[in-house]
Structures are given as structure tokens and as C-alpha cells.
Amino acid sequence: MLALLGFLTIAIFLYLILSKRVSVIVALILVPVILGLFTSDRGKLGQMILEGVSGVAPTGIMLAFAILYFGLMNNAGLFDPIISRVLKLVKGDPLKIVIGTAIIAMVTHLDGSGASTFLITIPALLPLYDRLGMSRLVLAGVVALGAGTMNIVPWGGPTARAASALGVDANDLFTPVVPAMIVGLIWVLFSSYILGKRERKRLGVQELDYNFNQELSEAEMKLRRPKLYWFNVILTLITLIALVKVWLPLPIVFMVAFAIALIVNYPNPKEQQERITDQATGVITVVSIIFAAGVFTGVLSGTGMIEAMAKSLVSVIPDSAGSFMALIVAITSMPLSLVFTPDAYYFGVLPILSETANAYGIAPVEIGRAAILGQMTTGFPLSPLTASTFLLIGLAGVELGDHQRFIFKWAFGTTIIMTIVAFITGAITLF
Structure with a gap:
């Protein structure tokens, strides 16, 4: 239930801003608050929001x-x-x-x-x-x-988080993906x-x-x-x-x-x-968006939606796809920047993905390399879950939805290109 509410929150938010049905500020505040009312922790919504804004x-x-x-x-x-x-x-x-x-x-x-x-x-x-x-x-x-x-x-934040979450050296993650980068x-x-x-x-x-x-x-x-x-x-x-x-x-x-x-x-x-x-x-415009984003992340984190989404994503991966885990992680890493905060992904999702891949003989370090090809790297300046995105669009004077529509395909293309090179150079493998 929490996972469904989480994905629904993200989907409705992206739909509203990309279609320009409402302003970003309205979507950031009302969407998570309304869907948060359907959780068992609805009585703590105020506290969650305050923590997010703080x-x-x-x-x-x-x-x-x-x-x-x-x-x-x-x-x-x-x-x-x-x-x-x-x-x-x-x-x-x-x-x-x-x-x-x-x-x-x-x-x-x-x-x-x-x-x-x-x-x-x-x-x-x-x-x-x-x-x-x-x-x-x-x-x-x-x-x-x-x-x-x-x-x-x-x-940078993503590689450092991945290294910490997987218990590997940051250079073991980074050095093999240098050609791809x-x-x-x-x-x-x-x-x-x-x-x-x-x-x-x-x-x-x-x-x-x-x-x-x-x-x-x-x-x-x-x-x-x-x-x-x-x-x-x-x-x-x-x-x-x-x-x-x-x-x-x-x-x-x-x-x-x-x-x-x-x-x-x-x-x-x-x-x-x-x-x-x-x-x-x-x-006023930009700072309002920042505080509204605090509401958004506060509710998603406080209700447990992000954690539930992480577990549900891993559970839907069929056993037959186990040997393709590195490829799956690499390709999905950039789009998932729109769904998970860096901490939620690297400390919540990545360890589970790594453990699953390990059962198929894929080393955790390879899953980490796959993740940094897009998760909060090429994806961070488009994500509504990072303050840097709002800093970027605020200084440039553009709308979040317009920015995402304009640059998403180029950013995703960057991840795909790096994924191909990572496979060719052996930084990540299929088996």
C-alpha cells in the first residue's frame, strides 16, 4: 500500500508539472499531503512536514x-x-x-x-x-x-554514497568507469x-x-x-x-x-x-519552491513510502533477469533519480539490488558502478528531490517541467552511452 501511494505521489506530481496543470509549488505541497492522508501515519503528517522543511x-x-x-x-x-x-x-x-x-x-x-x-x-x-x-x-x-x-x-555525493553503502573503496567504483565517463x-x-x-x-x-x-x-x-x-x-x-x-x-x-x-x-x-x-x-518564487520541496520529501520519507518503493522495485525483478542486474541498474539509474533521494537510493535500494545480484555471481562493486552511471549523477540536475535542481532552474529562470522535458532525453542518452562503454570495457558485465 505504501509503495503504491509513493509511486502514485511521484506520478501525479510529474503529470501535474509536466502538463502545467498547476504550479510546481502547489504540486509539491498538496500532492504528498493529500496522499499522505491515506497512510496509517496521517496523524504525524505535521511533524513529517516540519522535519522536511527544516x-x-x-x-x-x-x-x-x-x-x-x-x-x-x-x-x-x-x-x-x-x-x-x-x-x-x-x-x-x-x-x-x-x-x-x-x-x-x-x-x-x-x-x-x-x-x-x-x-x-x-x-x-x-x-x-x-x-x-x-x-x-x-x-x-x-x-x-x-x-x-x-x-x-x-x-561527489553518489560515488561516495555507493562506496559507503556497499563497503567498497570509492576508487574501485570510479577507476573502471573512467573510460565511460x-x-x-x-x-x-x-x-x-x-x-x-x-x-x-x-x-x-x-x-x-x-x-x-x-x-x-x-x-x-x-x-x-x-x-x-x-x-x-x-x-x-x-x-x-x-x-x-x-x-x-x-x-x-x-x-x-x-x-x-x-x-x-x-x-x-x-x-x-x-x-x-x-x-x-x-x-520569493525560488525559496518558496525550496520549502515546498521540503514538504514533498518530508512526507515521502516520514511515511515510509520511499522505503516501501525500494523494496517493491526489487521484488518485481524476475529470477530470470538476475544475470542482467547490472544492465537493469545502469539503465534505470538515471530515471530513478526522479523517484528516490540519493540517500534513499544508495542506502536503501542499492544494498538490496547488490545482494540480489550477488546470488547470480555479480560482484557488488559492479552494481555500484552501474548505479553511478545515472543515479543522481546525470539525473541529479533534473530531480525534484534535490535542492540543487531548484537552485539551477531558479537562477536560470526556467520552469521545472520545461527543464525536464527539454533535457531529459539528452541526460538519459548520456547514461545509455556510458552504459554501453562500461560493458565494452568490462566495468560492468552481464554474468
Whole structure:
């Protein structure tokens, strides 16, 4: 019963947002609450929801102040020289920009953190995409592909979780799938080429005046702070380093950085309030989604739906398919990112799958390798169960349903390509 309710909750939620019947916030809150009323723990729904919301509170705070910070930096003109130089380099060619976006996402995700990757890439590239009239879905999608594939690195969350859950060394999981990962990254570049070519066909290679400031309105020019440019650059670099090195909790980093940036760039209290008000709509929308996602995960976890779904998935695998377990795990790993949180999958589902496969002579490490080819790697920037997804779409200003529809096939294709290479190289086997 719990498993059925869990799958029903996921299915109804995805249907509602993909068909745009209701907003994401409404679906995230009402769907799990209504179906949660049919469980035996309905009396504890309030507590479950509160725990779920409390769990995402730090992310919500970080996201709120990140939007405020980068919005203020954009107003102050931090990204103007970057945009002008990139425009000159790519000569207004959307194809080159999209491929460059993929490379930037891959490089910035070397730290294994989705949050820092999105916070670095999206604010820097969004003004450029808007300047050329390029699709924000392409920006969000290509960054998702690059970051998702790179998330296989041993210090990333999925590989570390898989190693811990199976009691194996992370390098034993990662090293054999390196060839598959490299081919996956090449596939991402190829996908970016296709998407960039479409943008070039739609927009053409534009002849542009590389003096970006000439395109700004009078009101926008008044907000620019050219004399404080290097101060803002140094402050932003320190902020990003603090994020990567975790000098302070991530929400605190952005709170402090925003306060410093605000008082230095706009010392007048009235101007400060105007800068905050200017970003209010974006902040409220995105943070509301984060807290709504807390309701969703809180109910699914608290009622036991996720655990029940894990057991039911394993139980439906026929004995005859036992020798194909690695293949099954690899192919389903990416789509199941939409159903299970990383902890639920790696600590709940994966050990059961591994034990089942072991009976057919398949080593647990192979099941782990199969899982990291998609579960919260290529799948994490599309999943409604991770805060990073909402950070990505919030910064890019796109809808979750649109983002999923646009990039799902490319992300799933990445997993399929890596699975094929993993079999060819022997990282995973059929028997």
C-alpha cells in the first residue's frame, strides 16, 4: 500500500508539472499531503512536514541570499566586461557559446558540488544568453549535462554514497568507469553542439557592438559601479573560494557577502532597500519552491513510502533477469533519480539490488558502478528531490517541467552511452 501511494505521489506530481496543470509549488505541497492522508501515519503528517522543511531551510536561506548577491553584482556591472569579451571572442555565434557553456560547467564541477557549479556558471552566463536572445532552457540544460556527468567523480555525493553503502573503496567504483565517463563527457559536448547549432539556426551569427554598456538603459547605467569593479571582483572570488573551501556554512557565506556588497556599492539606505525589492520576486518564487520541496520529501520519507518503493522495485525483478542486474541498474539509474533521494537510493535500494545480484555471481562493486552511471549523477540536475535542481532552474529562470522535458532525453542518452562503454570495457558485465 505504501509503495503504491509513493509511486502514485511521484506520478501525479510529474503529470501535474509536466502538463502545467498547476504550479510546481502547489504540486509539491498538496500532492504528498493529500496522499499522505491515506497512510496509517496521517496523524504525524505535521511533524513529517516540519522535519522536511527544516531539512531544506539552510538551502533556502543560501539560495535567497545567493540570488540577492548575484542580482546586486549584475546591477553593479560585474559581468559587463566578461560579456563584452566573450561576445568579441565568439563573434556572436550561439554554437560556440553553448559548447563553451558545457566546458565551463565541467570545469567548475571538479569540486563535485552542484550548488557551487550552478552559482558560478548561471549568473555569469545568463546575461550573455539574454543579450543574444538565446534560450535559457539551453543554458540550464547544458550546465545540467556537464555537471551531472562530472558528478561521478569519487568525491561527489553518489560515488561516495555507493562506496559507503556497499563497503567498497570509492576508487574501485570510479577507476573502471573512467573510460565511460570520458565518452559521456564527449557525448555532452556533442549534445551541446547539436543544441548550439539549433540556436545558431534560429538566431544566426549576430554582428554585435562589443561595447556592452551602450546597450544599457539610463536606469541601468545609474546602477553601475565601474569604480568599484575590482572590489566586486575580489569580493566575488573570495565568496566562491569560501564556498568551495567551506570556510563558513554556505548560507552564512552569502549572507555576509551580500551585506558587504550592498553597503559598499549602495551606501544609501533607500538605495539598499530598492536593490532588495528589485530581487524580491525572484527570491520569493525560488525559496518558496525550496520549502515546498521540503514538504514533498518530508512526507515521502516520514511515511515510509520511499522505503516501501525500494523494496517493491526489487521484488518485481524476475529470477530470470538476475544475470542482467547490472544492465537493469545502469539503465534505470538515471530515471530513478526522479523517484528516490540519493540517500534513499544508495542506502536503501542499492544494498538490496547488490545482494540480489550477488546470488547470480555479480560482484557488488559492479552494481555500484552501474548505479553511478545515472543515479543522481546525470539525473541529479533534473530531480525534484534535490535542492540543487531548484537552485539551477531558479537562477536560470526556467520552469521545472520545461527543464525536464527539454533535457531529459539528452541526460538519459548520456547514461545509455556510458552504459554501453562500461560493458565494452568490462566495468560492468552481464554474468
